[in-house]
Amino acid sequence: WVGNGAKILVDRALSASSEIDDSIDPIFRQKALDIFLNFYEKNLSIYTVAYPNVITTLKSLKKEGYTLTIVTNKPYKFVEPILKGLGIYELFEFxxxxDSLKEKKPQPEPLLYVCDKLDVSIYDCLMVGDSKNDILSANACGMDSIGVTYGYNYGEDISIYNPNEVIDNFADIISLLK
Structure with a gap:
């Protein structure tokens, strides 16, 4: 149920199924979503941990001079507290x-926006992602991508979305960039 955003998560929970029951009162659904988001905002970092080797790899990449950014479908207001809770906020340019732009992943616009903001070509960027939305967004704008085999990909093999590389260990990014 996780990985498609809070609204769908709550709708699935209320439906007690991965299929959303549209007969559930929309006002009730909205109240349930508001309760969930309020709780989530107050408890963002309690059980949030980075996957193995992610923090050390990000620090190494930053030290080597790579510019790091995040494009997530998570609401903007939740991103900074999570990054600060993990102790990695300062590693990212932005x-x-x-909800930052009109479109979100899997559309290409968020990645194109990042390239424009940093004044770099899509060919000088790399999307590293754990879901089909990450890889599809990169594919849609012609950006190279690396898919990781863990995370929020709905139980699907990330390779079916055609990333340039697939890794099991986040630290492998460093050797792939050389």
Whole structure:
């Protein structure tokens, strides 16, 4: 159920199924979503941990001079507290949330926006992602991508979305960039 955003998560929970029951009162659904988001905002970092080797790899990449950004479909207001809770906020040039622009992943616009903001070509960027939306967004704008085999990909093999590379260990990014 996780990985498609809070609204769908709550709708699925209320439906007690991965299929959303549209007969549930929309006002009730909105109240449930508001309760969930309020709770989530107050508890963002309690059980949030980075996957193995992510923090050390990000620090190494930053030290080597790479510019790091985040494009997530998570609401913008939640991103900074999570990054600060993980102790990695300062590693990123900036970040976009799913509500930062009109379009979100899997559309190409968020990645194109990042390139424009940094004044770099898509060919000088790399999307590293754990979901089909990450890879599809990169594919849609012609950006290279690396898919990781863990995370929020709905139980699907990330390779079916055609990333340039697939890794099991986040630290492998460093050797792929050489």
């Amino acid at each position: 970040y976009l949330g799913g």
